[in-house]
Amino acid sequence: MNYNVVIIGAGPAGIFAALTLADLGISGILLLEQGKDLSQRKGQNPADRLCGWGGAGAFSDGKLTLSTEVGGALKDFIEDSVLHQLLKSTDEIYAAHGAPDRIFGENWVQVEELADRARLAGLELIPNRIRHIGTDNCRSVLERFRKSLAERIEISTESEVEELIADHGRIQGVRLANGRSIGAKFVVAAPGRSGARWMKRQAESLGLKTRATSVDIGVRVELPAPVLKEITDTIYESKLVHYSKTFDEKVRTFCMNPYGEVVTEENNGIITVNGHSYAEKRTDNTNFAILVSSVFTEPFDDPIAYGHDIARLANLIGGGVIVQRLADLLAGRRSTRERIDRCLTKPTLSDATPGDLSFVFPYRHLLSIIEMLQALEGIAPGVYSRHTLLYGVEVKFYSNRIDVSSEMETVIGNLFAIGDGAGITRGLLQASVSGILAARAIANRF
Numbered sequence: 541m542n543y544n545v546v547i548i549g550a551g552p553a554g555i556f557a558a559l560t561l562a563d564l565g566i567s568g569i570l571l572l573e574q575g576k577d578l579s580q581r582k583g584q585n586p587a588d589r590l591c592g593w594g595g596a597g598a599f600s601d602g603k604l605t606l607s608t609e610v611g612g613a614l615k616d617f618i619e620d621s622v623l624h625q626l627l628k629s630t631d632e633i634y635a636a637h638g639a640p641d642r643i644f645g646e647n648w649v650q651v652e653e654l655a656d657r658a659r660l661a662g663l664e665l666i667p668n669r670i671r672h673i674g675t676d677n678c679r680s681v682l683e684r685f686r687k688s689l690a691e692r693i694e695i696s697t698e699s700e701v702e703e704l705i706a707d708h709g710r711i712q713g714v715r716l717a718n719g720r721s722i723g724a725k726f727v728v729a730a731p732g733r734s735g736a737r738w739m740k741r742q743a744e745s746l747g748l749k750t751r752a753t754s755v756d757i758g759v760r761v762e763l764p765a766p767v768l769k770e771i772t773d774t775i776y777e778s779k780l781v782h783y784s785k786t787f788d789e790k791v792r793t794f795c796m797n798p799y800g801e802v803v804t805e806e807n808n809g810i811i812t813v814n815g816h817s818y819a820e821k822r823t824d825n826t827n828f829a830i831l832v833s834s835v836f837t838e839p840f841d842d843p844i845a846y847g848h849d850i851a852r853l854a855n856l857i858g859g860g861v862i863v864q865r866l867a868d869l870l871a872g873r874r875s876t877r878e879r880i881d882r883c884l885t886k887p888t889l890s891d892a893t894p895g896d897l898s899f900v901f902p903y904r905h906l907l908s909i910i911e912m913l914q915a916l917e918g919i920a921p922g923v924y925s926r927h928t929l930l931y932g933v934e935v936k937f938y939s940n941r942i943d944v945s946s947e948m949e950t951v952i953g954n955l956f957a958i959g960d961g962a963g964i965t966r967g968l969l970q971a972s973v974s975g976i977l978a979a980r981a982i983a984n985r986f
């Protein structure tokens with residue numbers, strides 16, 4: 541079987557590569573996805589939440605971040621103004637496929653006021669405009685993308701690509717896990733974070749240069765929604781950065797979910813924590829992550845393994861995710877079921893094990909997290925409450941960055957690497973834009 545273009549991965553990067561190629565009139569496109577088709581995805585097991593039509597985006601909170609500073613490193617490849625324009629037009633495609641109209645963070649007076657207060661508390665507020673699709677709406681948006689592509693390209697789900705095949709510095713096609721080989725003039729690899737290890741192996745065997753990035757390790761914080769109401773009403777999600785007192789380490793808030801839910805996810809056999817919120821359904825709580833970035837140089841340069849081992853420790857002790865009241869952490873004792881039951885913040889994740897996160901985190905991470913909570917108290921009183929819940933471990937594994945051109949092409953001719961799996965992006969909108977960049981470059985060569 542021979543195709544003009546084979547795309548690996550049906551996450552936002554792969555979907556937007558396919559949409560753009562189809563819109564530009566390119567035929568002979570095959571999209572291969574190892575997970576299930578959208579209608580079969582129930583999100584009940586953690587692997588299914590990350591893999592399948594829609595990728596990790598399908599059960600995500602669907603926050604489309606319109607800032608060039610957030611959600612990826614595309615600004616290293618293209619000019620800021622061009623990226624800004626691309627983010628805007630890509631966001632409009634989401635809106636045309638059913639994403640809600642409202643954009644948060646457009647009231648600059650309120651945003652400036654919050655930024656001033658953040659500065660006084662020792663925090664930097666990164667201004668950010670956001671369109672919130674919501675976990676419940678993500679499915680219908682992805683369904684519309686699926687429909688729009690159904691007649692124009694070939695889609696094969698539950699088709700895992702085992703290997704990229706290249707010869708004399710040029711891509712030839714792919715080999716599937718079932719042994720079948722497929723020839724292609726162009727291959728676009730968009731395997732996402734769940735395929736990061738696979739991508740790393742392929743890069744090693746093809747001799748692609750890669751660069752280790754950072755690993756972000758931390759906790760998911762859950763508290764009553766009124767504590768952060770002023771912030772979440774104004775900008776929906778606040779990107780706040782703090783340099784911790786003791787270690788002068790960069791600590792940041794990430795993925796804020798007003799009135800949302802804490803959830804688990806699986807990453808290569810490890811259970812970690814995450815969060816999302818719905819556009820319609822509301823809980824009484826808001827959750828967000830506090831993450832500490834760690835970069836390694838030499839002789840150790842495997843941040844993914846480091847993050848895995850810390851998360852594995854939580855799984856070892858707690859059989860999965862551990863939850864602890866801040867009061868218990870500060871008092872040097874574990875949380876028990878009884879203490880959690882007495883907590884004024886009612887946990888939205890029922891299957892976390894009450895335990896002691898100080899058995900899991902290195903001292904520098906734990907202290908930086910506590911100092912970040914203290915700083916946040918200065919902008920939102922109530923964050924540093926005895927009743928604040930901490931869930932661990934949350935880890936953001938950023939894939940090793942594959943060396944690509946500004947068109948997203950690797951040194952292997954006609955092989956493109958895009959999205960989170962190539963270490964180039966970290967969010968829905970930038971992942972989608974990386975797909976557009978690769979598709980435009982490919983279309984130009986026909």
Ligand SMILES: Cc1cc2nc3c(=O)[nH]c(=O)nc-3n(C[C@H](O)[C@H](O)[C@H](O)COP(=O)(O)OP(=O)(O)OC[C@H]3O[C@@H](n4cnc5c(N)ncnc54)[C@H](O)[C@@H]3O)c2cc1C
Nearest residue numbers: 549551553574591595596600603701732735959960967968
């Ligand atoms: C719970 C959660 C919430 C999130 N919330 C947000 C948010 O609100 N806003 C935001 O911007 N971002 C969010 N993100 C991040 C966002 O989902 C990702 O940045 C985005 O999905 C990356 O797109 P991608 O196409 O690069 O990869 P993915 O979406 O991960 O898709 C990659 C696909 O490739 C498939 N694949 C991998 N290897 C192979 C192989 N060998 N053969 C065939 N198929 C393969 C995978 O099964 C997967 O379906 C969230 C992520 C999670 C997990």
